[in-house]
Amino acid sequence: MTGAGSGQYPVNLVLEGRRVLVVGGGAVALRKVEGLLAAGAVVTVVAPSVDDRLRSRPGVTVEERPYRAGEVAGYRLAIAATDSSVTNGAVFDDGERAGVWVNGADDPAHCSFTLPAVVRRGDVMVTVSTGGRSPALSRWLRQRLEDEVGPEFEVLLDLLAAERDRLRGEGRSTEGPGWQKALDSDMLGLIRTGDVTSAREHLQACLSSSSD
Helix, strand or coil: CCCCCCCCCCCCCCCCCCEEEEECCCHHHHHHHHHHHHCCCEEEEEECCCCHHHHCCCCEEEEECCCCCCHHHHCCEEEECCCCHHHHHHHHHHHHHHCCEEEECCCHHHCCCCCCEEEEECCEEEEECCCCCCHHHHHHHHHHHHHHCCCHHHHHHHHHHHHHHHHHHCCCCCCCCHHHHHHCCCHHHHHHCCCHHHHHHHHHHHHHHHHC
C-alpha cells in the first residue's frame, strides 16, 4: 500500500473512549486534536516541542519527546501532523504493520485514510473531500456550505428524530413518502422564522396523509 488514492470509501468513525495518537505538536496538530476531542477520543500527543494550547487542553495527554518506533500499535487510530516526511512515513509504516489507520496531515503518500472538511450543526454533519488532493478546495467548499447549512438544520433533525421515535413507540412504520414530502415543503422556512410548533404540526400532517 502506498498511501491514499482514488476510490476512497467514506465512513464516520465512532471514537468515543478510544485511544488516538497524534504525532506532532504545532498548529496542525492542534486542529486535529480539537476534532478528535469533539468526537470523544482519548488523545495522546507526542512531539519534541508542543504548542502551549495543546498542553492546556483537558483530556489530552502530552509527551514531549520524539516518536518511538512501533508505538502506534497501542492505539486505534493515529495522525501524523509533523513537518517531517520521514517521521510521518515512520508512523504510517508502523501503522501498516500493526493494522492501525494513519492519516498524514497534508501528506497523502502517508495516509491510509484522509480527513474531509466538515460542517457541523449538532448531529448534522456535512463533509467535503478531495481525496487528499486539494485541502484548499475542501476548505473553500466547506465555507460555502456553512452559509447554506445553518443552525435551523439542527432543529429540523430534532423534529424528525422525535417524530420517528414517537412512531416507533406506537409500533407504527417509520418508512414512507411523508418524510420526503415534509422535507420538500416549507418546514425549514417555518423553523427559520422561529415557528417550530407549526413546523412540527406540518411534519405530522405530511406523515399522517401518507399513511392514509
